[in-house]
Amino acid sequence: MVEASKLRTETLALHAGQTRDPRNGAQAVPIYQTNAYVYEDTEQAASLNNLEIGGHLYSRISNPTVAAAEERIAALEGGVGALGLSSGHAAVFLTIATLLSAGDHIVATKALYGGSINLMKLTLPRFGITTTFVDGSDIDAIRAAIQPNTRMIFGEVVGNPGLDVLDVAAVAGVAQEAGLPLVVDSTFTPPPLYRPFEDGANIVIHSATKWIGGHGIAMGGFIVDAGNFDWASSDKFPTLTEPYPGYPGMTYAEHFGPSAFIARARTEGLRDFGTVLSAQSAFYLIQGMETLSLRMERHIANARAVLDFLANHDAVAWVRHPDMPDHRDHEVAKRQLPEGATSMIVFGVKGGFEAGKALINSARLASHVSNVGDAKTLLVHPASTTHMQLGPEQRKLAGVPDDMIRLSVGIEHVDDIIDDLRASLRTSQRAVASDAKG
Structure with missing residues (x-):
């Protein structure tokens, strides 16, 4: 395949993330309906489980069909990686759970999907994470809402249901000043319409159930990582900059570099929370992306x-x-x-x-x-x-x-x-x- 960076959106929507099936030459992305994968030997098994090499070991963590969907949406958005999940709401939750801990704070715009408001206003406080909601059009209000324990600015590119439009470049400027990642839900504006990374966003979320899938037959969500936030230089995100006991001695920012966030979201988030995108649903979403x-x-x-x-x-x-x-x-x-x-x-x-x-x-x-x-x-x-x-x-x-x-x-x-x-x-x-x- 031609290098993805040289292809246009319409072409990426059809080809990104797909390699020729070496065994049967399938033209479509195959559905890998399997829970687990046979190891070549004990050495390979150890390397996979220690995150020393890439590959698939269990479909709760990764699956070839899901990986094709992830690579395709990452290419469409211009990110370094993506994570497929069971729903858009799972993508919102897992993004927060990967970066924040008890005692942390979010600045979010008021113009959000009701489920996101409920999550931040009612559910997350039970786990010690609080949110201040502000008018997304008031840049000074966003800046003023940032506290010493703020770890994220969150908004929707086009709000649901009021259709407010977030000035992503302006809000990204505030986030950069404060050393915070800007996370945007771009469900209403999929890549043919807009690519938030070009205006400075750091993480993009999609409910792929909507326009990306497009046919009302599959639930799914994506987190896409721009790879443009310097996690290693920040002391605000210990989940990425301090050694992780789950993989003794490993620090995500050192081991994965620009992909540290999406790597932790996969290896911890999917493992521990289980918000898995099925291979069948991933296949349907791939079909949706081809005509997006x-x-x-x-x-x-x-x-x-x-x-x-x-x-x-x-x-x-x-x-x-x-x-x-x-x-x-x-x-x-x-x-x-x-x-x-x-x-x-x-x-x-x-x-x-x-x-x-x-x-x-x-x-x-x-x-x-x-x-x-x-x-x-x-x-x-x-x-x-x-x-x-x-x-x-x-x-x-x-x-x-x-x-x-x-x-x-x-x-x-x-x-x-x-x-x-x-x-x-x-x-x-x-x-x-x-x-x-x-």
Whole structure:
């Protein structure tokens, strides 16, 4: 294969991480459905288990199919290595667990997926790790939130569900000043749209369940390491700079150099926490990556057409998307995400709670699903589903007003998507009018 650094994204998505099958010449990446691997001899077994040589010894730690997926996403992002995991949320947790210990602190932006907020706000404090949440657009607030025990700055490139855009270069500057790694979740902006390492991020996380997989058939997550953080020169990360008793005498920063973080995440994290990406799921994610560039072109083109339709529809109260000139982060999105900010759109339907329910129930093409990033168009009314346990005022404070519809634009013919939305919006207004009369 041609050297990866000389290939473009579309080509890497098809070829990176794959070598010719020496036994059978398989064109596709084979699925290695095995738990363990036969050692050549006792010397090789000892070397593998002592991390003296590379190779596979048990599929909880590594697997050839998973390795191909890892190498492919690392090439797409421009990283030195990647780790495949059972879900995107596992990737978030394992990143934190690899670098932080009890008594440590995280600075995180407020515009995060609810599961990440719950992890940092409710779960991690039980283990002695605390988090300060700040407005990601306020660089001074991020800087002010850093404490002596802060060990990470965390944010989402495009926040879920509000679609806030993080100025990665600006936040990376703050992180570098403080000697901290910047970890970004780039799920909404996979590599055809954006490569955070080019703006100074150190670690990238993906929920590959979404756009990377793209077909709603496999759960998975990735951690990608840029290899651009000097762990060896910092005294803030003893997990990487002090000898590790699990491998007596070994210091990760010395042994693995720029890949120290991803190496520890694999050899300790997968071994001890078991958040394993299966070979079958890795195979599905590889298939998704092979069409990722083409799908993202269609996702973005469709989203822009749908955005224009919604912005000019009488039944729509408001529309939120970084491409909209009135979006708070529009200028950041234009500079940072010229290929397209995301294929997610959030909008409000006139008539509030009941109109939102009526729109969802009348959709015929779009699926009512609490997921995003599928090839198919997906809709959800958060107030009557994911946030229904909260009252109206609580939902409003959470940034989920009763009229909000979250739309994940798929790759169907855009006219069919718009026709379905048009009919659903019409039905939503009839329902409101009927309630008013009744």
